[in-house]
Amino acid sequence: MSRFSYSTTGSEVVAAFAEQVTGKTFVITGASDGGLGAGVAVSLAAAHPATILLLGRTENKVAPVIDTIQKISPSTTVLFVEIDFASCASVRTAAAKVGDIVENIDALINNAGIMGAKFSLTPENVESQFGANHIGHFLLTNLLVSKQNAIGKGARVINVSSQLYQFSPVRFDDYNFSNGAVFNTWEAYGQSKTANILFSVALAKKLAERGVRSYSLHPGNIQATKLSSQIDPAEFPIVGQMIVDKKIAMPREKTIEQGTATTLAAALDPELDNASGAFLDDCNVATPLAYASSQENAEELWALSEKIVGQNFSY
Template identity: 75%
Template sequence: MSRFDFSTTGSDVFAAFPEQVAGKTFVITGASTGGLGASVAIALAAGNPAAILLLGRSEHKVSPVLKEIEHISPSTRAHFIKVDLASCASVRAAAAEVDATVSKVDVLINNAGIMGVKFALTPENVESQFGANHIGHFLLTNLLMPKLEAAGKGARVVNVSSAMYQFGPVRFDDINFSNGEKFNTWEAYGQSKTANILFSVALAKKLAGKGIRSYSLHPGNIQATKLSSHMDPAEWPIVGAMFVEKKIAMPKEKTLEQGSATTIAAALDPGLDGVSGAFLDDCNVAETLEYASSEENAEKLWTLSEKIVGEKFSY
């Protein structure tokens, strides 16, 4: 039986594997104060990592997290890098800054995300949730691959998904919902979260020979984050009805500290070495629907993503 469960906190997971943190470099997207990424970063700081790079849109919102990391571990290099994950140009600039800042990346945590937004297109002409939640991370991860390789075998890529991936598969023939005419923000969010899972499936297969592992996960229902702060209140009855319609159990609410646990397990737990590509829930491997675990879909998504970013990545 696993030592971790629903109630486990990020600090609990770190305490089990402190040797997996010391001297390592972590890159985390979406680490504004009060959010899940910040909670993950602060828990990791207790292990005296060499560096924690926090990527986000607002330095003002990340600065308090940097200060807390420096207070917990003065020897850790805590650094902010500006990025807008909805823009491939911004992602390329951020990747170049990461490249210039550190010699290796031991763990890349693709945590940032948007949810429940109105229909909009990114500069690459893709629906904004798919663009920011998946395409931006797809490009960032591949651009940082040399740094992950420099870390040697055991490097990890962690993609924060959601149980709400069950709201929709990747619509390979219509990712933009007929240019918004058939748009449902929750199906679009589900599509982006399914993409996070399929991305890990693809990475696990492509990087197996390099010893780099990848995992996706559901962090939990964490109302303390600001993920839904901008949402139209009228959306809540709609999403509630979708849980009922699709016969999906509403995830029980977690605290921020509990919510960070599964991300930290994906980043650190050596017990997961043999299950690269797995989806985690409550720090343990969980089953997903077939459309989110299909290697065929994972490869289709990879090809589509390469087309969108205008660059091929082969491993």
């Protein structure tokens, strides 16, 4: 029985597993000030990790987070690495920089994401939410494993998903929504969040012999982040009705501190050692819908993702 629940904070998780943090190296994507990634990084600082790399698009949005971490833990090396997850070229450049900076990564936390975007295509001709939320992280993770040899035995890969994955399975035959002709931004977001879960399922199997574990998770209903700040207000009644129609149980709201807890449990909790590939909610293992936990779907997504990025990864 986990010691953690809905109300657990990220700081409480780090305090419980400080020995899993001290002297270790963490890479966190999407760490702009005020967001979940920033909250995760600041919570980790209390236990004095050796290195935290913060990957994002805009350095000045991450600079306050770096300042806060350095005040909490002056011994921790904290660096910003520029990346645009909608561009495979940018991801490749960032992965090379990360590989130059660190030799090992104890936890790669794939937290960055966009939500509710209008229809657009990435340079690889992929719908933007699927591209930024999944394809970019798929490429980064695999480059750090196979090219940089940056993740060693006992490390973890964390993919931040959402309960809104229930909006859509991965549309393997039409992930671009007929080039926007049948586009629904919430189905597109759901598809990308389902992909996050399936990616962890695939990683858990493929990297088991290397001792690398992977988890996906729902951080909670957190309105305090800026994730929804760019959404057209006309979309909110639509998403509200979809939640009702699909009978999605939305829990009461969490603070950012509470919202970081499940990510940190996925990265640190030794009780999860035998649950690689699991989907977590409120710091505990949960059961996603069949289309999001199917090994067959995970393999199909892997093959599709390799095709999109133009590179095969074998383990």
